[in-house]
Amino acid sequence: MANKRILLADDEEDIKTVISMFLRSQGYDVVTAFDGLDTLEKVRTERPDLILLDIMMPVLDGYEVCKRLKEDAATADIPILILSAAAHIESVNRGLRAGAKDYIVKPFDPEKLLEKIEHVIGH
Amino acid sequence: MIGWMVAMEKWEAEKLIGLARHVSEVLSSPTDLDRALEATVNLLRTVLEAEACSIMLLDPAAGELQMAASSDIDRAQWAKIRTRLGEGFAGKVARSGRPLLVRDVNDTERLDEERRRRYTSRSFMCAPMKVKGETIGVVNITNRRGNEPFSKEQLDMVASLANLVALAIENARLLASTEAMGRRLRDVIEGIGDGVIAVDTSGVILLHNEIALHYLGVESSRCLGRRFDQVVPEKVLPVFKKLHERTLADRSHIHEEVEWSNLSTPDPVPLTLSTTPLYHAAQGNLSGVVFVIHDVTLHHKLDELKRIDEAKNSFLAIVSHELRTPLTAIKGATHLLRGKLAEKLDPENVELLRIVEQNSERLLQQIVNLLDVVNIENRTASLTLRRTALSRLARRCVAEVREAAAGKNIEIVEDYDAAPPPVLIDEEKIYRAIAHLVENAVKFTPRGGRIVLSAGLVGRESFVSIRDTGTGIDPRIRDQVFRKFVQGENHLTRQTGGCGIGLYVARAFAELHGGRIETANLENGGCEFRLVLPVFDTTEIYERQGLDAAGAHNVVK
Numbered sequence: 001m002a003n004k005r006i007l008l009a010d011d012e013e014d015i016k017t018v019i020s021m022f023l024r025s026q027g028y029d030v031v032t033a034f035d036g037l038d039t040l041e042k043v044r045t046e047r048p049d050l051i052l053l054d055i056m057m058p059v060l061d062g063y064e065v066c067k068r069l070k071e072d073a074a075t076a077d078i079p080i081l082i083l084s085a086a087a088h089i090e091s092v093n094r095g096l097r098a099g100a101k102d103y104i105v106k107p108f109d110p111e112k113l114l115e116k117i118e119h120v121i122g123h
Numbered sequence: 124m125i126g127w128m129v130a131m132e133k134w135e136a137e138k139l140i141g142l143a144r145h146v147s148e149v150l151s152s153p154t155d156l157d158r159a160l161e162a163t164v165n166l167l168r169t170v171l172e173a174e175a176c177s178i179m180l181l182d183p184a185a186g187e188l189q190m191a192a193s194s195d196i197d198r199a200q201w202a203k204i205r206t207r208l209g210e211g212f213a214g215k216v217a218r219s220g221r222p223l224l225v226r227d228v229n230d231t232e233r234l235d236e237e238r239r240r241r242y243t244s245r246s247f248m249c250a251p252m253k254v255k256g257e258t259i260g261v262v263n264i265t266n267r268r269g270n271e272p273f274s275k276e277q278l279d280m281v282a283s284l285a286n287l288v289a290l291a292i293e294n295a296r297l298l299a300s301t302e303a304m305g306r307r308l309r310d311v312i313e314g315i316g317d318g319v320i321a322v323d324t325s326g327v328i329l330l331h332n333e334i335a336l337h338y339l340g341v342e343s344s345r346c347l348g349r350r351f352d353q354v355v356p357e358k359v360l361p362v363f364k365k366l367h368e369r370t371l372a373d374r375s376h377i378h379e380e381v382e383w384s385n386l387s388t389p390d391p392v393p394l395t396l397s398t399t400p401l402y403h404a405a406q407g408n409l410s411g412v413v414f415v416i417h418d419v420t421l422h423h424k425l426d427e428l429k430r431i432d433e434a435k436n437s438f439l440a441i442v443s444h445e446l447r448t449p450l451t452a453i454k455g456a457t458h459l460l461r462g463k464l465a466e467k468l469d470p471e472n473v474e475l476l477r478i479v480e481q482n483s484e485r486l487l488q489q490i491v492n493l494l495d496v497v498n499i500e501n502r503t504a505s506l507t508l509r510r511t512a513l514s515r516l517a518r519r520c521v522a523e524v525r526e527a528a529a530g531k532n533i534e535i536v537e538d539y540d541a542a543p544p545p546v547l548i549d550e551e552k553i554y555r556a557i558a559h560l561v562e563n564a565v566k567f568t569p570r571g572g573r574i575v576l577s578a579g580l581v582g583r584e585s586f587v588s589i590r591d592t593g594t595g596i597d598p599r600i601r602d603q604v605f606r607k608f609v610q611g612e613n614h615l616t617r618q619t620g621g622c623g624i625g626l627y628v629a630r631a632f633a634e635l636h637g638g639r640i641e642t643a644n645l646e647n648g649g650c651e652f653r654l655v656l657p658v659f660d661t662t663e664i665y666e667r668q669g670l671d672a673a674g675a676h677n678v679v680k
Binding site: 013014017018021058 | 471474475478481482527530566567
């Protein structure tokens, strides 16, 4: 069975580097996107099993991306996990209402992230 | 009055005495001066058997006599009858201060042509009204009936009566002025924000205002004339009594803090009670005590705010220290690790260490930014000035972002003036201001874009300009981008403004130097940010004045 593919969308290079390295070491295949538009593009071309989506991105933010993905039948089924640096609960709720399956607040423990991913798509 | 009484022949003494008494009565009783004067002129006219009588008052500012009462001229016409000092009979009398008797008008040479036309005057008396030797107006009597001219005796009598009238007028004026002053004083006392109560030496209340009663929780109706120990509530009476005694004994001003709750307000109000001794104006002995009740709630709030502010400042200082200390350890340790493990680590791990080190640096920068904001807001930012060229600082900033820019394939072009003028600036702060602008440019320029930095001199201003090919700024929100980061969803897009605190700090630092940051949208869709600083160079000023930098005077011309 092929490795599960995760699309990691975040505008911060270092965060992408660290999380990719970590997830790859756990056996996942990781592709990255650098902003909202790029995310939509990569979803089409890379067909991930899970999307890790940063809320605060330039051009198109996480919520918008979430909405659009859920509105498109071809992508609506891909589970989305939101990465949020926002301190308050409201932005998280927004993400969940936009269709995300779960969320995790930065800075997070990589093990915690792993737990949530496994819960959604298995290993 | 005796002289003319003895000399008179035709005039009946009794009639005159009666007249004098009558006039006195009329003038002394009513407070309505106008009516009194009117009654007087009518009385005079009747008794003297004259055709007309009038009283004119002098307006010293205008130098004119104005009609104040007349037995025959309608009030509506009075405004037209103004006689300048020195003109006409009345004017001359007013100026000279001496009564005038004209037996036959046609005899007089210097006669106003208009008057001759206006009045068919024949005989005429005019007497000055004097108070303490100063003329305040005149009394005019015109035309004896029966064509007999007025006599000298009558003139003397009118002159005496005129002074009675003058006194009455003066008294009326004084009364009015005293009443006006009294009203003003009342208004002032009511208008003072504090409570005021004045009592005499035995404690009888002479004066008070509404606010005082409010503080004491007392009904306003019956305080005046009562002793304060019958009016002031039990709770605060002791302190009032004490201060009253001490003020009278020491003849000094006393100040005391009290706190009481009254019927007017449920919560206790912090008040201060101050006293001042009251002296008789002329005699100089004590006549009583003035109490002033002052609400110090705001004072207390201010003190509290000051305490909070100080606590905040020391809190921030502590926090900043507590944040920087562990960061220092992290940076130090990682740096050492990189050195030690350089050969032994594979690229991936080297990369991880670099990430640690670089992000510690970022964290440190954020702390520095936050402290900058605190300093700017508290106005505790200070400047350490040195001569530097802005291009040098710009170059350093570019070096710092080269890697990030390369990661986005952004080209950075540097185009600085060849001989840049040195400016007197706080290097650290201006470096950070330029760094914020450059970082913003990199953040908001898309992949493959271009950033152009230039620096130079325009007129008396030195500038650094950063032009990018990112999104422009909506002019409507141009000011907002300089504000501190306001929590919002799209804080990263220039469209909605609020680019964090970088621009806020950059602008504040520019303004500390007397400069500014300008922004403009470029034709190609990008944005230009310009840091402009005035060139304020003391050397230049010295040279212009023919002094060298050491201050020695070189006379050039």
